[in-house]
Amino acid sequence: MTSPYGLHRVREPEGVLPQQAWRLDPDPTPGADEVVVDVERLNLDAASFRQLREEHGDGAAVRAAVLGIVAERGKMQNPVTGSGGMLLGTVRAVGPDSPLGLAVGDRIATLVSLTLTPLRITDGLANWDGTSEQVPCAGTAVLFGRSIAAKLPGDLPDGLALSVLDVCGAPALTARVVRRKHAELGRAPRVCVLGGGGKSGSLSLAAARRAGAGELVALVPFQREADAVREAGLADEIVIADARNPVEVANAVGKQADVTVVCVDVPGCEHGAVLATADGGTVIFFSMATSFAAAALGAEGLAADVEMLVGNGFVPGHADYALDLVRTEAGVRALFEAREPAAADS
Amino acid sequence: MTSPYGLHRVREPEGVLPQQAWRLDPDPTPGADEVVVDVERLNLDAASFRQLREEHGDGAAVRAAVLGIVAERGKMQNPVTGSGGMLLGTVRAVGPDSPLGLAVGDRIATLVSLTLTPLRITDGLANWDGTSEQVPCAGTAVLFGRSIAAKLPGDLPDGLALSVLDVCGAPALTARVVRRKHAELGRAPRVCVLGGGGKSGSLSLAAARRAGAGELVALVPFQREADAVREAGLADEIVIADARNPVEVANAVGKQADVTVVCVDVPGCEHGAVLATADGGTVIFFSMATSFAAAALGAEGLAADVEMLVGNGFVPGHADYALDLVRTEAGVRALFEAREPAAADS
Numbered sequence: 001m002t003s004p005y006g007l008h009r010v011r012e013p014e015g016v017l018p019q020q021a022w023r024l025d026p027d028p029t030p031g032a033d034e035v036v037v038d039v040e041r042l043n044l045d046a047a048s049f050r051q052l053r054e055e056h057g058d059g060a061a062v063r064a065a066v067l068g069i070v071a072e073r074g075k076m077q078n079p080v081t082g083s084g085g086m087l088l089g090t091v092r093a094v095g096p097d098s099p100l101g102l103a104v105g106d107r108i109a110t111l112v113s114l115t116l117t118p119l120r121i122t123d124g125l126a127n128w129d130g131t132s133e134q135v136p137c138a139g140t141a142v143l144f145g146r147s148i149a150a151k152l153p154g155d156l157p158d159g160l161a162l163s164v165l166d167v168c169g170a171p172a173l174t175a176r177v178v179r180r181k182h183a184e185l186g187r188a189p190r191v192c193v194l195g196g197g198g199k200s201g202s203l204s205l206a207a208a209r210r211a212g213a214g215e216l217v218a219l220v221p222f223q224r225e226a227d228a229v230r231e232a233g234l235a236d237e238i239v240i241a242d243a244r245n246p247v248e249v250a251n252a253v254g255k256q257a258d259v260t261v262v263c264v265d266v267p268g269c270e271h272g273a274v275l276a277t278a279d280g281g282t283v284i285f286f287s288m289a290t291s292f293a294a295a296a297l298g299a300e301g302l303a304a305d306v307e308m309l310v311g312n313g314f315v316p317g318h319a320d321y322a323l324d325l326v327r328t329e330a331g332v333r334a335l336f337e338a339r340e341p342a343a344a345d346s
Numbered sequence: 347m348t349s350p351y352g353l354h355r356v357r358e359p360e361g362v363l364p365q366q367a368w369r370l371d372p373d374p375t376p377g378a379d380e381v382v383v384d385v386e387r388l389n390l391d392a393a394s395f396r397q398l399r400e401e402h403g404d405g406a407a408v409r410a411a412v413l414g415i416v417a418e419r420g421k422m423q424n425p426v427t428g429s430g431g432m433l434l435g436t437v438r439a440v441g442p443d444s445p446l447g448l449a450v451g452d453r454i455a456t457l458v459s460l461t462l463t464p465l466r467i468t469d470g471l472a473n474w475d476g477t478s479e480q481v482p483c484a485g486t487a488v489l490f491g492r493s494i495a496a497k498l499p500g501d502l503p504d505g506l507a508l509s510v511l512d513v514c515g516a517p518a519l520t521a522r523v524v525r526r527k528h529a530e531l532g533r534a535p536r537v538c539v540l541g542g543g544g545k546s547g548s549l550s551l552a553a554a555r556r557a558g559a560g561e562l563v564a565l566v567p568f569q570r571e572a573d574a575v576r577e578a579g580l581a582d583e584i585v586i587a588d589a590r591n592p593v594e595v596a597n598a599v600g601k602q603a604d605v606t607v608v609c610v611d612v613p614g615c616e617h618g619a620v621l622a623t624a625d626g627g628t629v630i631f632f633s634m635a636t637s638f639a640a641a642a643l644g645a646e647g648l649a650a651d652v653e654m655l656v657g658n659g660f661v662p663g664h665a666d667y668a669l670d671l672v673r674t675e676a677g678v679r680a681l682f683e684a685r686e687p688a689a690a691d692s
Contacts (some may be wrong), residue, residue: 005648007593017592017617019647082639116647146649169646246363247353271363275351285638285656292631292638292656300515300659301365301462302351305491308656310631311648312637 002031002095004145007245009118016145018116023073026118028140030095035102035143037089038330039121042114042135043162046084046265047288048078049133055080059130066135070121077115082112083288085133087141088152088162099145109139109165111148111319118142134159150319161323163336167200168322169313170286171207176315177282178211181258188214189258192276194243194269196227196235199336200264200286203322205234206329208259217253219243219276227339232331246271262287270294271302279305286311347439348377350491355464357420364462364490370420372464376441381448381489383435385467388460388481389508391431401426405476412481415468423461430460430480433487434498434508436644445491455511457486457494459569464488490675496665497567507669509545509682514668515659516546516632517553520557520607522661523628524557527604534560537606538622540589540615542581543571545610546683549668551580552675554605563599565589565622574684578677592617608633608657616640617648625651632657 002008005017008031010025030036044052044066056062070076077084091106102108110117123138143149150168152161174191181189191208195201196218209216218235220226224236243251243264249272256278262269267289274295276284283306285295290332326333349355349440354377356362358369360406376382390412391399416422423430437452448454456463469484489495496511498504500592520537526534537554541547555562563611564581566572572584587598589610595618608615613635620641623629631641641654672679 015591015593017644017647019644020592020614083643112647112649113643115643130404148649245361246366247361271366278594288639288642290638292636292641293634293637295656295658296634298365299656301363301458303458303494303660304658305660306658307664308658310641310645310654310656312642312650312652312654314649314651316651 002033006144012086024118026074026120030093032095033097033145034095035091035098035100036093037141038092039087039089039137039139039141041088042137044133045083047081048083051081063128064123067125070119075117075119086110098158107152108149108179109162111150153323160336164322164326165319168318169315170200171203171325172315172318172321174204175207175211177284178208178213182212188212190215191259192217192253192257193261194219195264197229198263202234202332202335203325204261206325206332232335234331243272244268246275250275265289271298273303273308274304276300277306282307284309284311352490357598360679362428365656370464372420372423372466376393376439377585378441379443379491380441381437381444382439385433385435385483385485387434388483389431390479390692391429393427394429397424397427407472409471413471416465421463432456453498454495455498455508457496466669499669506682510668510672511665513546514664517549517671518661518664518667520629521553521557522549523630524554524605528558534558536561537605538563538599539607540565541610542566543575544609548580548678548681549671550607550609552671552678578681580677589618590614592621611635617644620645620648620650620652623652628653630655630657
């Protein structure tokens with residue numbers, strides 16, 4: 001019998017979930033509730049790709065490293081960062097009991113991490129030069145009963161859609177928290193997005209606006225990014241500061257926010273986020289570089305009565321919500337298109 | 347002008363928060379919003395004391411090392427572990443603008459870390475032999491406007507009070523979340539505490555009950571601990587499982603909880619906590635062994651729509667609330683007294 005969590009695909013060690021497993025079984029024969037996908041492209045997580053490049057340097061060595069990981073583990077999970085990415089492909093086979101609503105021939109992107117997706121590569125990544133996190137790839141992947149996949153929209157370029165889907169949890173959760181804060185406070189909340197010029201940051205700004213944010217503050221590292229966010233019309237106040245410097249962040253943000261969203265993918269932004277947030281406010285950490293201990297001890301050390309959320313990448317309806325933001329908010333779309341589709345989230 | 351965060355006490359490097367600073371100014375003259383304390387005892391953080399003993403070996407050398415750190419840094423922050431501890435003392439002077447509500451002569455324990463507390467030692471630690479993390483000490487410490495200190499209650503032994511204050515953030519935040527969930531759901535929430543037999547776990551169980559929890563589930567690792575929790579009357583259901591094994595946790599808990607509280611101080615409990623929690627539910631992570639990435643990617647990988655909170659150690663009123671629980675809940679007090687007062691939280 002198959003498990004909706006994919007327990008039956010775990011080979012080593014037995015009894016753990018696929019994400020914790022060292023090795024999965026990537027056999028492309030679908031179980032009763034599984035879907036098998038012909039892979040077209042892998043989208044490596046930015047932290048993982050950076051680590052691979054730093055460790056292996058040149059493109060061919062990076063390619064060999066990815067092939068080695070997938071051959072050994074049956075999934076693309078960077079053993080150093082623990083992170084993965086997502087993939088794009090076409091549905092090849094659907095088990096009779098699959099609840100995902102997919103049909104053979106559907107073009108999809110997976111919204112569950114590569115860290116738990118059984119994967120087999122069949123072309124030796126011959127079409128990838130190892131210098132970009134977008135990896136052209138032939139092979140197969142398996143989706144479980146509880147996996148999540150989004151059908152690629154016909155009206156947006158693939159690169160743009162993938163780039164949006166990669167960070168689609170952030171705008172949906174931001175919108176939910178802003179709506180709740182609005183109801184709690186009985187007024188439109190002040191919202192601050194650290195890293196407001198990046199992918200998840202610009203989507204979060206647009207989502208916050210739509211969900212009823214009052215003043216909307218974008219904090220960015222450089223003048224150039226400030227200009228881009230201003231041009232896109234995404235925020236009421238745009239401030240420049242190093243998100244890793246708590247005092248600088250607090251001074252730049254000024255009046256504390258009711259909701260602070262952390263989209264800066266570098267370590268050390270926890271204390272600045274806490275200082276930027278009013279007592280009774282909420283911080284949402286989307287950056288995978290967040291340190292749990294720094295957040296917990298930082299808030300305690302500052303006697304800050306702030307709620308701190310681990311940014312869960314799954315909120316029901318998140319993919320459609322994010323794609324709709326990009327369709328309808330010209331400023332967000334312009335920011336995405338100005339980036340290389342393969343650009344890292346900042 | 348003084349800063350409520352103590353920025354004016356930072357000597358090196360300038361512009362960072364006291365916790366990040368290399369050196370603080372420990373001058374025992376209170377600023378307008380400061381409080382100066384005559385120190386009676388330092389309680390070194392367990393990780394820090396272990397490191398000092400391993401590096402320096404014998405008691406006199408450990409004592410010399412602590413004296414050296416405090417003389418050089420103006421605070422007791424172990425340069426290797428980065429951790430500190432807390433202190434116990436008597437209020438010596440109160441600045442005119444201090445918001446802490448303390449008076450000269452109050453016996454207090456600090457609830458902010460020694461890593462950010464300006465400290466001067468005046469007795470050469472003559473009464474400490476360097477072999478215990480409890481350090482009798484004469485000297486002075488400084489509290490800022492935003493520091494937190496608890497008056498030691500006259501009706502509880504110091505050791506018991508310190509042991510409770512050490513984990514007092516957990517019950518206060520648990521109570522807040524349970525009350526909110528009750529209002530959201532319109533019914534008494536099902537609450538599960540992983541590690542319900544430990545210090546923060548038993549307090550969280552008692553707090554959840556008082557805040558209106560419906561069924562209350564304690565998950566513990568051993569039969570002995572299950573018996574102790576049953577004896578103390580803290581839960582409706584007591585189940586035994588290894589919190590690091592997600593499948594075992596899910597099976598043991600059975601019906602998923604609306605609120606899951608993680609008080610198990612070992613790595614690897616994130617996925618079990620997510621699996622134990624119903625969609626729409628909340629997980630509160632109090633364990634400092636929590637991995638941010640494991641929590642974020644785990645929930646996403648399981649397509650679990652759960653809210654995940656970083657357990658902030660500060661909630662207004664947390665100290666009084668926890669002390670009151672121990673006073674009025676005989677079962678909790680019995681569990682605390684059965685432990686060595688100086689024992690680590692499990």
